[in-house]
Amino acid sequence: MKKNIIFVVIASFICIFSLPASGRNLQKIYPIDSDVYEAISALYISQGLALPSTTGPWSADELLNMLENIDIARLSGGLLTTYQYASSELNSSADTVKFGLGASIETYWHSNTTDFLDESDWVVGFEDGTCSRTS
Numbered sequence: 001m002k003k004n005i006i007f008v009v010i011a012s013f014i015c016i017f018s019l020p021a022s023g024r025n026l027q028k029i030y031p032i033d034s035d036v037y038e039a040i041s042a043l044y045i046s047q048g049l050a051l052p053s054t055t056g057p058w059s060a061d062e063l064l065n066m067l068e069n070i071d072i073a074r075l076s077g078g079l080l081t082t083y084q085y086a087s088s089e090l091n092s093s094a095d096t097v098k099f100g101l102g103a104s105i106e107t108y109w110h111s112n113t114t115d116f117l118d119e120s121d122w123v124v125g126f127e128d129g130t131c132s133r134t135s
Contacts, residue, residue: 032056036063039086043070046079064090 030036037056040063044051052066067086075083 028060029057030060030063034058036086036089039082040066040070043067043075043079043083043086047071047074060090 034056037058041051044066047070049069052069053062058066063086067083067090070083072080072083
């Protein structure tokens with residue numbers, strides 16, 4: 001019994017601590033004329049790197065992977081600001097997780113109160129496709 005409780009507690013901790021890591025949403029799509037991609041392109045050119053993929057649109061994950069190739073130590077002034085802009089834009093969109101709750105009201109009403117008295121009277125038979133009467 002004690003082993004089961006310990007196992008449940010350890011599994012709960014693992015689940016709880018792994019939730020924040022899975023909260024990153026890197027699926028936001030950036031269009032071809034995105035300012036973030038233009039900033040990354042300028043950084044690549046300034047460091048003499050081959051331009052990243054020019055076939056857009058790109059996901060935030062793709063742009064973050066492109067941004068990882070930039071050597072931050074070689075940046076100064078406006079280029080460092082450009083890097084910080086691209087990094088903050090991509091990381092702010094990646095940390096956005098939205099939860100929602102939707103509710104709807106649904107009712108059923110049947111006007112034939114003589115043939116259909118119980119809810120079980122409404123059951124449709126599988127083979128014949130007609131209503132089955134239990135009475």
